[in-house]
Amino acid sequence: MAQALVQVRGVSKSYYRDSLEIPVLRNISFDIPEGEFLALMGPSGSGKTTLLNLISGIDQPSGGDLVVAGENIARMSEGQLAKWRSQHIGLVFQFYNLLPVLTAFENVELPLLLYKLSKADRRKRVETALTIVGLGDRMDHYPRQLSGGQEQRVAIARAIVTDPTLLLADEPTGDLDKVSAEEIMTLLSRLNKEFNKTIVMVTHDPRAAEKAHSIRNLDKGELA
Amino acid sequence: MLMNLIYRNSFRHKLRTILTVVGLAVAVMAFGLIRTVVDAWHAGVEAAAPDRLITRSSISITFTLPLSYKEQIEKIDGIKAVTYANWFGGTYVDASNFFAQFAVEKGNYFKVFPEFIISPEVMDAFNSNIKAVIVGQKLADRFGWKVGDRVTLIGTIFPGNWDFDVVGIYKGKDQTIDESTWFMRWEYIDETMKEQMPGRAGEVGWYGLQLADPSKAAEVSAAVDARFKNSSAETLTETEKAFQMSFVAMSGAILVLLTVMSWLIIGVILMVLVNTMAMTARERTSEYAFMKSMGFQGYHLWGMITGEAIVISLTGGLLGLALLAAIVNVLKAGLSAWFPVFKIQPLTWILVVALAIIIGLIASAFPVIKAMRMRIVDGLRVVD
Ligand SMILES: Nc1ncnc2c1ncn2[C@@H]1O[C@H](COP(=O)(O)OP(=O)(O)OP(=O)(O)O)[C@@H](O)[C@H]1O
Ligand SMILES: [Mg+2]
Numbered sequence: 001m002a003q004a005l006v007q008v009r010g011v012s013k014s015y016y017r018d019s020l021e022i023p024v025l026r027n028i029s030f031d032i033p034e035g036e037f038l039a040l041m042g043p044s045g046s047g048k049t050t051l052l053n054l055i056s057g058i059d060q061p062s063g064g065d066l067v068v069a070g071e072n073i074a075r076m077s078e079g080q081l082a083k084w085r086s087q088h089i090g091l092v093f094q095f096y097n098l099l100p101v102l103t104a105f106e107n108v109e110l111p112l113l114l115y116k117l118s119k120a121d122r123r124k125r126v127e128t129a130l131t132i133v134g135l136g137d138r139m140d141h142y143p144r145q146l147s148g149g150q151e152q153r154v155a156i157a158r159a160i161v162t163d164p165t166l167l168l169a170d171e172p173t174g175d176l177d178k179v180s181a182e183e184i185m186t187l188l189s190r191l192n193k194e195f196n197k198t199i200v201m202v203t204h205d206p207r208a209a210e211k212a213h214s215i216r217n218l219d220k221g222e223l224a
Numbered sequence: 225m226l227m228n229l230i231y232r233n234s235f236r237h238k239l240r241t242i243l244t245v246v247g248l249a250v251a252v253m254a255f256g257l258i259r260t261v262v263d264a265w266h267a268g269v270e271a272a273a274p275d276r277l278i279t280r281s282s283i284s285i286t287f288t289l290p291l292s293y294k295e296q297i298e299k300i301d302g303i304k305a306v307t308y309a310n311w312f313g314g315t316y317v318d319a320s321n322f323f324a325q326f327a328v329e330k331g332n333y334f335k336v337f338p339e340f341i342i343s344p345e346v347m348d349a350f351n352s353n354i355k356a357v358i359v360g361q362k363l364a365d366r367f368g369w370k371v372g373d374r375v376t377l378i379g380t381i382f383p384g385n386w387d388f389d390v391v392g393i394y395k396g397k398d399q400t401i402d403e404s405t406w407f408m409r410w411e412y413i414d415e416t417m418k419e420q421m422p423g424r425a426g427e428v429g430w431y432g433l434q435l436a437d438p439s440k441a442a443e444v445s446a447a448v449d450a451r452f453k454n455s456s457a458e459t460l461t462e463t464e465k466a467f468q469m470s471f472v473a474m475s476g477a478i479l480v481l482l483t484v485m486s487w488l489i490i491g492v493i494l495m496v497l498v499n500t501m502a503m504t505a506r507e508r509t510s511e512y513a514f515m516k517s518m519g520f521q522g523y524h525l526w527g528m529i530t531g532e533a534i535v536i537s538l539t540g541g542l543l544g545l546a547l548l549a550a551i552v553n554v555l556k557a558g559l560s561a562w563f564p565v566f567k568i569q570p571l572t573w574i575l576v577v578a579l580a581i582i583i584g585l586i587a588s589a590f591p592v593i594k595a596m597r598m599r600i601v602d603g604l605r606v607v608d
Contacts (some may be wrong), residue, residue, distance in 0.1 A: 050601075058517045058600040079521065086519025093604070097514040101232035106225070111518045113225060 003070070004031035005198055006055060006166070011064035011074075013050055024050050025221045027064070032200065037192040039209040040202045042218035048202040049170055051218065055200060056089050056168045057081045069165045086114045090159030092169040096151040098143040098158075104130065105139040108158045115162070129157040132195075133187060149180030156187060160197065167191065169201040173208050185211045226524075230531035234539075237504070244500045245540045251493045252544025252576055253551065258486040259572045260552055262479055264563035267400060269468040276336065277433040277445055278467040282460040288427035289457050296451060297431060302444040304436045307336040310410060310429035314377030314386060316367070323363055325377070325406040327413050327429075336432045339401045346392030354412050357388040360403035364393045382413055384420075400565050433461070490579060493540075497587035501533050505591030512595045513603025522596040529592045534584030541580035545573060 013025040024047045032038055040048045053059040054066060057073045060081075066074045069088060076084060098107045108126045117125075130136055133153040143151055152172060159167055169188065173181035189211045191197040201212065209215050217224040235241050279297065281287035288310070297306045312325035328334075330351045334342055342350075342358060350356045359369060369375060373390045388408060396403050410428075417425040435444060445461035452459045505512075512525055548568060556566045 053601050056517070058604075082516070082519045082521045084519075085517065091514075091517055093514075097510065097604075099229070099511060101236055102229065106228075109225065110515075114519050 003067075005034040005036070005069060006032035006200075007065075007067040008032075008051075008055070009065040009067070011051075011054060011061045011066060013047070013054060013059075014062045023221060025054075025061075028221075028223055029064075030216065030223060032198065034198055035192070035196050037189065037199045037211070037213045038201070039212035039215045040200065040218060041204070041206075041209055041215055042224075044204075046218040047221045048218050052168055052170055052200060052202050055166070056091055057085050058091075086111065086162065088165040090162065090164035090167045092152070092155050092159050092167070092172045094171040094174040096143070096148075096155045096175075098151055098154055100143050103140050103142055104135060104146065104154045104157075107143070107154055108161050111158060111162050125161055126157075129161040130154070132160070132191075133157045147180070148176050149183055152176065152180070152184055153187065156184070156191075160191065160195075165198065167197045167199045169199065171202055171204065173203065173205055181205065181208065226527065227531075230528055231535060233504075233508075233528070234532045234535040240500065240503070241536060244496060244536055245543060247496050248493055248537060248540025249543035249547055251489050251496075252541050252580075253547040255486050255489045255493075256545065256548035256568060256572050256576060257551060258482050258489075259575075260548070260566065260568050261563075262482055262486075263569045263572070264559075264566045265479060267563065267565035269465055272464040272468050273339070274441075274463070274465070275435045275438040276464040277435060277441060277448070277461050278464055279431040279433060279445075279448055279459050279461040280429070280467070282449070282458040285430070287457075288429055289431070289459065291426040291428050293428070293431065293452065293457075293459070297433060297448055300444065300447050300451060302436050302440045302447075303433055305332065305336050305434040307332040307432045308410065308428040308430065309333060309432065310413065310427065311381060312377070312379070312406075312408060312413065313381040314379050316375070316377055321367075323366075323404055323406055324402075325408065327408050327410040329410050333407070333432070336434045339397045340394045340407075341397055342392060342394050346394075349391035350407075350409070353389055353391060354409050354415065355387060355389050356391040356409055358392045358394050358407045359390060360405050361393055361395050362403040363406060364390075366404070369393075382417070382424075384416070386412070386416075430467075432464075490583070493537075494583050494586060497533060497537055497583055498590070500536065501529070501587045501591050504532070505529060505595060509595075509598065509603050513598060513600050516598075516600050517604070525595045526588075526592050529595060530585060530588040533588035534581055537580040537584040537587070538577070541576045545576055548572075 008028055008030050011025060011028045012023065014021050014023045016022065028051065040051065042048050050059070054061050055068065057068075057076070061074050064074065065072050071084065073081060073084060099110070102110070105126055108129055109122055112122045112125060127136065127139070130139055133156050135150060135153055135157065138146065138150065143154070146154065156172075172188070173184050176184065185208050188199055188201065192199050201208070203209055279289070279293075281289055291308070294306055294308060297303060307329045309326045309328045312327050314325055315321070316323070331347075334340060334347065346358060350358055357375070364370070369390050371390055371392060375388045375390060377386045377388065379386055394403070394407075414425055417427075433444070433448070435441060441463050445463075448461040449459050515525065552566065552568055559566050
């Protein structure tokens, strides 16, 4: 059997408040195969965001190994991780995190600045990404000129513009109304089906989770 | 694209940036103005001729020397010519109308001080009329004097009302030469003193000595002072530059104070920008965190934050220089009596631009270090 795209092996994570250890994740192991659309669910404070952050390499585990696309990111230095993220990870958050001074086009272009690409190549990629999310006609709009749902679609375009190995979303519909949330879920599901993107999504919303292939539940730092 | 981001970030909070820039500009203007005044003070010293010595009383510039020294100085080796002059110190209409008044030896003085351009006709008129006066172009402009005017000064050192005939207006041979001096005849004072206070006749404020060879300045001055050692009026002979410096030194304490002030202003500028950058960086914490999550690294953040600080400080600096140029232009006319050369020195321009960049670097250092050290997960948890 082929190796899974993401292998989580005995991962634990603790935070320290003063010298007090607060365990957040305990000995977690599971695989995410390529092309998967996984929903992570669980009560608030169960460690969903923490786990997602470990997989995306913006945080590092206290113990265990995390092999993503053949590389053990639990052992990388910060500089290596930064480079690795720019090549393999697309991130989407609840509050979009667009830069307000940049247009939709420029926001999506931002991660491409870390690549050696000509301006024309960048333009082509940005236009493609924005067209996929259905905002080909809003490229010159600033975030404040867009609705919440549109902002989140720009954020998704930005996450996919580098064609990452993994698309990771933390409550992408958490701040949206029902209709916009529905549109975002349809978009993510399309990205998974049509473009074969591997997606891990944290969500509280059972309706959103329905669109995923599989659901994993976290409870008190352990997989249920 | 990143340049664009830096530029747009700089003007994101328009009001805050404008207030900061205006604050910086006013401070830079004050800094530049102080420097310009201090430079103007020193300009007279820089204009001093290297081939001239000034001999004065060793006690103080306010003590006089006897006229008889002239012949004795002329005999000393290495001296080409000797002339003499005195302060007059009169008041024109009102004490606030200050300008320098020199009573000079007829004929000879302007040979030793050839930087004042005077036509032969004017020279003749000066030499043949004991009440003659030659005034500088700027001084004539200031009081509207023309050749042929009769002007009265009230003496302070030499009491009484003194009438003068304006026989000519001189110009400096270049920009650094003072054009606001009043040159009258030394004999006018002397003749009057002979009549009214014989004890004060034959007094000379200082001698101007022209050297045959400027490189012999040290030996010649030593020889002059040795000549009058142990006499009732000992002398102090120095280069014209050193002599001018002793005037500057009188105001030395003020100059030091001004210079200290100008650097304090730079300190204030730095604090203003430090404050602005700290506020800005705090608000952008989650943005910096997100950029790091995308793979941007420390040096990218450094470029962004420092770039922004430099954009602001340079804008303030350049605006300040523009204000400075305007104000110097306005003040120049009014200050010409004190400062023949009142202009912004190139070093001031360079200094302002260099300091703007350095201040930008320093002001952003703390936010940069904070942003670099910040853990992404912590930065992302900050919701604005
Ligand atoms: N940087 C941190 N420092 C200290 N404690 C932290 C930190 N990040 C998370 N925690 C703690 O770890 C636990 C899990 O947090 P996490 O954000 O992963 O939960 P979550 O499942 O995503 O919750 P939610 O559904 O509310 O987003 C919580 O108790 C939280 O307080
Ligand atoms: Mg969470």
